[in-house]
Amino acid sequence: MRKNRLALAILLALVVGLMAMPAQWMPAEAQSKWQVEVVSGETRVVLTESDLNRMKPVSAKAAFLRTTGRIEGPALYKGVQVEEILKKVGGIGPGQAICVTARDGYAMTYSYAQVGGGILTYDGQQRALRIGGVTMYLAYESERDTADKLPRIVFMDKDKMSITDGHFWSKSVAKIEVVPGVDDWIITLDGQEKTSFDRATFESTITCPDTPHPGVKWETTEKDGSTSVYEGLPLWVWVAMMDGGDSAAGHYRFNDSLARKGYKVLVISKDGFAAELESSLIARNDEIILAYKKNGKYLSESDGPLRLVGGDLPSKKHQVKQVVEIKLQGI
CATH class of the missing domain: 3.90.420.10 (Oxidoreductase, molybdopterin-binding domain)
Structure with missing residues (x-):
């Protein structure tokens, strides 16, 4: 009887321990339940982490600037270039944009230029550097972000660490849709x-x-x-x-x-x-x-x-x- 109670106690401890385990340390199978729908007109594909892994992903360090002025990172991210993902539904042209929708329904629209990396970058002292020099990626692995925030939009330079506005880093991405362009020019x-x-x-x-x-x-x-x-x-x-x-x-x-x-x-x-x-x-x-x-x-x-x-x-x-x-x- 005592042995049965001991076995039950050990089992309960293991269950509680697994429940308390941070999401980023859960097995890969538990983290990879998300899917991203990519749409352009009548064309639609659904991508998983396994799909992205087969698309020549890139790993690089990047950071983002909060509206409060604090820099988050740098941290290592692994992802696939968004322009490559869009090729699966016919690509994106100058007269188009993308609408990125999160799992909670939050949506953000990116212009054609922004999809091409045309956003402002900063140095380590939060001073504006230049427009461009970075690439938009859909990141699905991170040494910083928990699994509930992935996949997310990040802007990276594969050759060096870059800093961009956190406003552009959409998280928990569920859908990417090509829409009519928002560019005025x-x-x-x-x-x-x-x-x-x-x-x-x-x-x-x-x-x-x-x-x-x-x-x-x-x-x-x-x-x-x-x-x-x-x-x-x-x-x-x-x-x-x-x-x-x-x-x-x-x-x-x-x-x-x-x-x-x-x-x-x-x-x-x-x-x-x-x-x-x-x-x-x-x-x-x-x-x-x-x-x-x-x-x-x-x-x-x-x-x-x-x-x-x-x-x-x-x-x-x-x-x-x-x-x-x-x-x-x-x-």
Whole structure:
């Protein structure tokens, strides 16, 4: 009888111990009950952890910045690039976005540019670095997060630790759906580096209090005598995003050496018209601006999304409207 009681006590202790065991230490079979539904129109697939494991996952360290200002991490994450996952339902194009829904019903929409890694990154002192340089992954293993938070969206650089806004790190992902694009506009930058970003990403940079490249204003008198104030970023800052002059830490740095050698900057309109400027003219010149606002309001459809303005433009014909691309020529 005593032996039976002892055996029962041991069994109860084991059961209680297993119930108290943290989720991250549960056997893999117990952790992998989740599924992620991926949808685009009528096309639908359902993925499990085993499926993701067969898709050439990447492991890297990443951290995120809370709205309180605290950096969480870095921690090691393992996941699959979201763009690769989307290929299973036909991929994603410039006119599209994705809606990521969590198991509790919370949903967040990511623009095409954000899916491509076009979000703001930070250094260890919480200072803004640059847009891009990271990739969106669906992480399903983590040395930090408990199983109930996985899989989750993370932004990583497979070659080095990166820090991005925690706002973008959706957790407990249950569904990824390709939806009509939320991008108001996308600007293409074509130089030694190629990238693109949208209004949301641009504004997160220009309005960030810690950015090393704050926005500027330019005031001018119109033909009717009224005064207009344009807001935007100096053209040279845009050029710094693609001229190969970034610092080792990742901050945008204008490539003065390349500018002295000489090249042309083409600011291209929606209709194909291009204004041509010399690198020597735009170099660190805050009087040549790509504006997105006029008198506190977004540019009109006939002028926007961006317009080239400024007191140092060679002529009025250089005031390009409806800018969609900036290209470096002769580099």
